[in-house]
Amino acid sequence: xxxxxxxxxxxxxxxERKKDKTPDQVAASWYNDDLTYSGVNKTLFLxxxxxxxxxxxxxxxxxxMCSYVSDCTLEPIESEDILRIFNNHLERFPLDEEDEIAxxxxxxxxxxxxxxxxxxxxDEILKTLVNLGNVKEIIVESRPEYVTENVLDExxxxxxxxxxxxxxxxxxxxxxxxxxxxxxxxxxxxFENAVNLIxxxxxxxxxxxxxxxxxxxxxxxxxxxxxxxxxxxxxxxCESVGVDRLxxxxxxxxxxxxxxxxxxxxxxxxxxxxxxxEIINTVRKTVNIPSLLDTSGFGSRRGPYNCKKCNKxxxxxxxSSNLDQSIIEYDCDCKDKWLADVSCSDMNFSKTFNKHVxxx
Ligand code: SF4
Ligand SMILES: [Zn+2]
Numbered sequence: 001x002x003x004x005x006x007x008x009x010x011x012x013x014x015x016e017r018k019k020d021k022t023p024d025q026v027a028a029s030w031y032n033d034d035l036t037y038s039g040v041n042k043t044l045f046l047x048x049x050x051x052x053x054x055x056x057x058x059x060x061x062x063x064x065m066c067s068y069v070s071d072c073t074l075e076p077i078e079s080e081d082i083l084r085i086f087n088n089h090l091e092r093f094p095l096d097e098e099d100e101i102a103x104x105x106x107x108x109x110x111x112x113x114x115x116x117x118x119x120x121x122x123d124e125i126l127k128t129l130v131n132l133g134n135v136k137e138i139i140v141e142s143r144p145e146y147v148t149e150n151v152l153d154e155x156x157x158x159x160x161x162x163x164x165x166x167x168x169x170x171x172x173x174x175x176x177x178x179x180x181x182x183x184x185x186x187x188x189x190x191f192e193n194a195v196n197l198i199x200x201x202x203x204x205x206x207x208x209x210x211x212x213x214x215x216x217x218x219x220x221x222x223x224x225x226x227x228x229x230x231x232x233x234x235x236x237x238c239e240s241v242g243v244d245r246l247x248x249x250x251x252x253x254x255x256x257x258x259x260x261x262x263x264x265x266x267x268x269x270x271x272x273x274x275x276x277x278e279i280i281n282t283v284r285k286t287v288n289i290p291s292l293l294d295t296s297g298f299g300s301r302r303g304p305y306n307c308k309k310c311n312k313x314x315x316x317x318x319x320s321s322n323l324d325q326s327i328i329e330y331d332c333d334c335k336d337k338w339l340a341d342v343s344c345s346d347m348n349f350s351k352t353f354n355k356h357v358x359x360x
Pocket of ligand 1: 053054055056062063066067068108109110143
């Protein structure tokens with residue numbers, strides 16, 4: 001498929017320019033307040049060292065907006081190195097000072113894929129967290145193909161009734177967008193099967209598993225208005241198939257991706273911050289599950305942008321509204337420009353199916 005070849009080609013060129021990273025350089029951690037299922041709690045965020053997302057390393061070339069793989073080693077890592085680095089990061093924070101904490105483990109790909117994170121390292125990490133005694137929620141990310149009964153059962157036997165959330169990058173309810181514009185390689189059906197499995201095994205075995213969906217705001221070849229409508233429709237779809245929480249990820253321009261190539265050619269712009277506010281406000285009014293809005297890159301040249309007067313203020317308001325799920329109310333002179341963009345941006349949009357757009 002053209003989109004796969006193109007993504008793979010761009011990815012390979014990015015790898016040629018990539019500087020080698022050691023497992024220690026890949027890992028990172030920070031400790032913040034975050035919204036958990038039981039309210040606002042301290043949360044440890046930990047990026048584990050991994051070779052990188054198998055979908056991005058494989059023939060498909062990965063997703064058109066993501067370059068997390070470029071921050072990874074690209075080579076398998078020994079379990080003992082992963083565990084040494086994990087324990088080093090754990091010791092940096094006063095975790096024992098809190099009654100309840102949550103831990104978010106990022107694998108720059110799929111935590112549940114044993115190629116990216118070997119089973120022995122995964123089990124040991126989970127056992128360490130369980131033994132801390134005050135970890136009430138563990139959150140990981142995975143593509144749906146690694147959400148299997150076997151893996152979930154292995155995890156459930158370790159974590160017991162601790163809340164364990166699997167976050168899946170659904171990105172959109174629209175299969176056409178997900179397959180041909182994001183190059184995600186799976187369908188709604190695959191996603192629903194994974195969500196059902198997470199809930200079924202949880203109910204049958206007495207675990208406390210939850211499913212979260214990431215929603216990507218403004219994939220390539222979508223106008224500003226289409227991006228808003230599709231994100232809201234995706235939230236409604238997620239609620240209808242039993243997703244427990246939502247996290248909206250507005251586009252930022254990652255280096256070495258197809259989205260970056262289009263952006264450099266003036267053929268793509270990340271969403272307005274107003275669009276993301278419109279989405280989160282609408283979803284919080286109409287969809288009955290908690291919804292978070294990621295503000296990474298907000299106000300930067302490569303991220304969602306309004307104007308210099310309101311970028312920062314809106315970012316702060318969004319971060320605090322994530323904690324109490326409130327509606328964001330704010331105004332700025334630039335809102336009229338956004339409204340004009342929303343009503344006019346697809347006026348001269350080509351109706352040509354993107355497969356035939358000359359991308360090279
Ligand atoms: S978005 Fe997820 S599946 Fe896609 S390339 Fe990035 S890490 Fe891999
Ligand atoms: Zn403004």
